[in-house]
Amino acid sequence: MERLTATGAPLLxxxxLAVGHGARALIRGIGFDLHAGRVLCLLGPNGAGKTTLFRTLLGLIPPVAGKVLLGGADLDGLSRSQIAARLAHVPQALASPFAYTARDIVLMGASVGLGAFARPGRAEEARAMAALDRLGIADLADEDVTRLSGGQRQMVLIARALAQEAQVLVMDEPTASLDFANVKAVEAAILGLAAAGQAVVVSTHDPGQAAMLGDEALLVSRAGVIASGPVSDVMQEAALSRLYGLPVRRIEGPDGRPHFY
Amino acid sequence: MRLSLLALALVFALILGIGLGPYPLSPGQIFDALTGGLTGGLTGAGDDRQAQVVLWNIRGPRVISAALIGAGLAAAGAAYQVVFRNPLVSPDILGVSAGAGFGAVLGILLGLPVMAIQLMGFGFGLATVALVIGLTLALRGGAQLLVMVLCGIVIGALAGAGISLVKLLADPDEQLPAITFWLMGSLAGVKRVDLLAAAPAVILGLVPLIALRWRIGLLAMGDDEARAMGIEAGRLRFVVIAAATLITAAAVALAGVIGWIGLMVPHMARLVAGPRFDRMLPAALLAGASFMVLVDTAARMIAPMEVPLGILTAVLGAPVFVVLLARGARAWNG
Known part of the structure; x- marks a missing residue:
């Protein structure tokens, strides 16, 4: 798929930026610009603070230092609904205590921006169905989400974020614990979104996936930011070896893509 | 469609509740007494007048109280289940019933008039939840919901100890039976003035739950997710807890402690209308009102003496709940 080149002002x-809980910073010195149609991959070992960084990008916790700009505006000064209009979140897993249908879940995304006393109507229903359709899972609309497979649930969550019609998507390990076929389906969905002009931040534990999906990459460990920049510069043996604390080898596959082991 | 069936069931329950009793009223008599009372006050003569008195002064206030309490407790339970993201939560999770019960039995012990007993129940119920919330905020734990539920259990247990102490101190011939009967819940002796005092609090609590019902449903996704979808989750949850507490405290003050409704009716509503809070809330309101009116009618009719409501709701509720669990494992993912 053709990648869009960076044009205009960055979306995120x-x-x-320093992120952490309270005054204690887990990661310091984070800096990036994410433009429309670009994918930023976040790599790092468990416990490095990737989820904390995500929660900061979503404005759920304040930064320890520095700032997050969303469409050029400081996240600090935006209301929850203003943030939701520009940035959608795809959580790692769907945790619903009730047996909602896929349509119910996606409708929640489609209803972002409704007034406090409003309920979703036909327009929101249509938006929800369009999002399901776009990911090719319209047939799941009336399925009970607690009975879907992990991969299907992930697609429903992506559909919910799409229905939010925000320009930036933040996805927390969307392919964790999925089988091979579902990993490929989610990867294709991410590339499709980027091709359609969406800016995506995605965290992953798979360097090969990051190299394949990402335009840019950000490597963070407990020691801080290891490397940051275009994927071709960042995803190198030295940086990845430092990131994971073990020797990482990179080879070019027959398709010209890098593989890591 | 299903909602209109539930509405029809409520009308049927109301007619049954008003019609049955030592002085039975036919649906026609109920209609005449209703329109007569609305247009000209209690003006009829003979049987007509008798019917009007029964409707407007005796059974009417009691049946309407039952409907209001049933609807209120069902709505409060439904809202709590969403806010606490757990389908097994009931409206007394934060200690409101135990607190209100303690306040009321204390009033009985002190020999206060009925209105003061109800006020004490209401006030203590609200104060208990305020204490639980204050304690939760003071502890500032990571898992705020869990801390809040645990604080509710602790404060509720304390109120329960207070109730036991009051029972111990109470006069065993006069006060203790009144306390025991009151703790099991009853609408016997509810008058129009009691209804008029409690109704505003219940309605005041129902209004935000109904008006914000779509938003409240998003809280089921958890705080972070609701916030990422543009909802001020903390503020909304506070509104829901305040509203549900207002309803439950008023219900306990009016009718004593009635369990099961707030736990069971939301499950029935979910089976009828699906798990979406904005759709199941109307179903819960109608089903809760109908159920409570029928239970209260049974409480008057099945024995020479009044049967406490708490006993009936438990006897009816336990088997219904088991059936719901067996059938409805798909309606929730516990």
Whole structure:
């Protein structure tokens, strides 16, 4: 798929960002600019603070230092609904205590921006169905989400974020614990979104996936930011070896793509 | 469609509740007494007048109280199940019933008039939940919901100890039976003035639950997700807890402690209308009102003496709940 080149103002930026809980910083010195149609992959070992970084990007916790800019505006000054209009979140797993249908879940995304007393109507229903359709899972609309497979649930969550019609998607390990076929389906969905002009931040544990999906990559470990920049520069043996604390080898596959082992 | 069936069931329950009793009223008599009372006050003569008195002064207030309490407790339970993201939560999870019960039995012990007993129940119920919330905020734990539920259990247990102490101190001939009967819940002796005092609190609690019902449903996804979808989750949850507490405290003050409704009716509503809060809430309101009116009618009719409501709701509720669990494992993912 043809990648869009960076044009216009960045949709999501981090400036000298430090994230953590309270005053204690887990990661310092994060900086990036994410433009429309670009994918930023976040790699790092467990416990490095990837989820904390995500929660900061979503404005769920304040930065320890520095700032997050969403469409050029400081996240600090935006209301929850303003953030939701520009940035959608795909969580790692769907945790619903009730047996909602896929349509119910996606409708929640489609209803972002409704007034406090409003309920979703035909327009929102249509938006939800369009999102399901776009990911090719319209047939799941009336299925009970607690009975779907992990991969199907992940697609429903992506559909919910799509229905939110935000320009930036933040996805927390969307392919964790999925089987091979579902990993490929989710990867294809991410590339499709980027091709359609969406900016995507995605965290992953698979360097090969990051190299394949990402335009840019950000490597974070407990020691801080290891490397940051275009994928071809960042995803190198030295940086990845430092990131995971063990020797990582990179080879070019027959398709010209890098593989790591 | 299903909602209109539930609405029809409520009308049927109301007619049954008003019609049955030592002085039975036919649906026609009920209609005449209703329109007569609305247009000209209690003006009829003979049987007509008798019917009007029964409707407007005796059974009417009691049946309407039952409907209001049933609808209120069902709505409060449904809202709590969403807010606490657990289908096994009931409206007394934060200690409101135990607190209100303690306040009321204390009032009985002190020999206060009925209105003061109800006020004490209401006030203590609200104060208990305020204490639980205050304690939760003071502890500032990571898992706020869990801390809040645990604080509710602790404070509720304390109120339960207070109730036991009051029982111990109460006069065993006069006060203790009144306390025991009151703790098991009853609408016997509810008058129009009691209904008029409690109704505003219940309605005041129902309004935000109904008006915000779509938004409240999003809380089932958890705080972070609801916030990522543009909802001020903390503020909304506070509104829901305040509203549900208002309803439950008023219900306990009016009718004593009635269990099961707030736990069971939301499950029935979910089976009828699906898990979406905005759709199941109307079903829960109608089903809760109908169920409570029927139970209260049974409480008056099945024995020479009044049967406490708490006993009936438990006897009816336990088997119904088991059936729901067996059939409805698909309606929730516990």
């Amino acid at each position: 930026s981090a400036r000298d």
